[in-house]
Amino acid sequence: MAVVSAFLVPGSPLPYVKRDNPPWGKIATGLERAGTALVQSKPDVILLYSTQWIAVLDQLWQTRSRVSGLHVDENWHEYGELPYVLKIDTQLAKACVSATGTIGVKSKAVNYDGFPIDTGTIVAANFLNPGGKIPMVLASNNLYHDFALTEKLGRLAARLAGKQKKRVAVVGVGNFSGAFFRHEIDIAKDKLVAPKYDRWNKKILALLQAGDRRGLSAALPEFATKGQADMGFKHGAWVLGALGGKFTGAQVHAYGPLYGSGGAVVEFRLK
């Protein structure tokens, strides 16, 4: 199996740009733990899907060999900048672009100076792959793709990495419950928007921890609607697809509110 580690992480910039706020600092610490585990798994490449890289035409894949810059989040600009340096596995990314036709998806390579890298990708990369040492494959979230098609994309990307004899870390970037506060809050007292979202998040986390794949499959459609899962939990689909649904459990490195939405740092147990 090409996949040597797998993670779900939140894409909010808050743990990165404002970790001195205790609820968000907890998530930052969890992200660092996940980063340590990822490095220890010695991957050749990280396959990363962020719900915040939005596409509407085609499936987009980053194919520029090195992308770097200084990003300012559209919403949380007051907390400063997000610098980034990413090394891209262009060989694998191009293989993904060429191969998605086999699952009925038209793909496009993105290789442009100044292309806006989304906040979620940057935050995940900075915590899990500081300095951008490990090459990455970055995949977009096409709004018209559903959970099942995203699973297929994840599976395809992992299979292609296997063909290239690469050890793979898979990362899905997005929130658990996506409902958030729209008004100003006391950030030190951040909490989930409503208890029902907390219940849903904990239910999914418990299924992941128990490695209950059947229970997870049954619960996810309802989680997407009633739990307002971020983007239908398609970042989860990406990881589950790459794993071929095979995992034995999960460790939750952190869970908590991110301005009302549910943020969880999850490491899958593969053996």
Next chain:
Amino acid sequence: MPRTQKKGAIVAGFLAPHPPHLVYGENPPQNEPRSQCGWEQLRWAYERARKSLDALKPDVLLVHSPHWITQQGHHFLGVPQLSGKSVDPIFPNIFRYSFELNVDVALAEACCAEGAKQGLYTKLMRNPHFRVDYGTITTLHMIRPQWDIPVVGLSANNSPYYLSTEEGLEEMDRLGRATRTAIEKLGRRAVLLASNTLCHWHFHEEPALPEDMSQEHPQSLSGYQWDMRMIDLLRQGNTKEVFRLLPQFIDEAFAEVKSGAFTWMFAAMGYPEIPAELHGYGTVIGTGNAVMEWNLEQAKLSKPASKTRASRRAIRQAA
């Protein structure tokens, strides 16, 4: 406020959609990719709108863009100068534009404060490294390629997507009224730009040659019919009927006006019952786009501030 100024006024509003294809079709020096042609009807519509804008001699352009999305609050560009390269995340092949713009920070601050007085959560964007979204840039380039008029950029809080359409648009109504109060207090001659497409059903694949106009047509007949119905009502000046139909139009035509710019602009203008000037209509990857103008000064519905250039000079100096 400079002592020579009178009470400010909104002198016109434009529906000014932002498909980056229009910039691509025009081939300005700021945009890297080159095209052979494309979307001429819409580009020529903007040419007519540019002439009107030039005659109005505004101090400031205010633009509300659906592509600066802020989940927490309504934000305003609040840095005197912003520059950089804007690459469209959806169409990077056709839009890689180097921009430089001046912000009327005093007016942005006033809009922000007035919005808060209306009970809205508002914020100023003070980060000088901020990348301005392609919707704002495309609309501003198409209406005023000289970039010589200060701007106020407003984000899309997208309240109609999180609340009901009606509740969300009610917030935009308050934002519009707050904007008007700020303009009047600061004595600006202002033009409002609602950066919105009408019917937003679009094709899911791009032609190999983006400017292949043989592939360009409305994606949906019902969407096109909705657009024509709404444009016709606007041309008649039947604003009440337009706003009665707006939620249905949004639902059935997937209209981008849901993001709020259109309601913001009309609320700021006081929902004038005057016939709109249609400068032109065209589709872009199947979506419906109209360039339209409501000239309040011509209709004697504005109370213009001094037409001297003093206030514009004052803003530039402040920037």
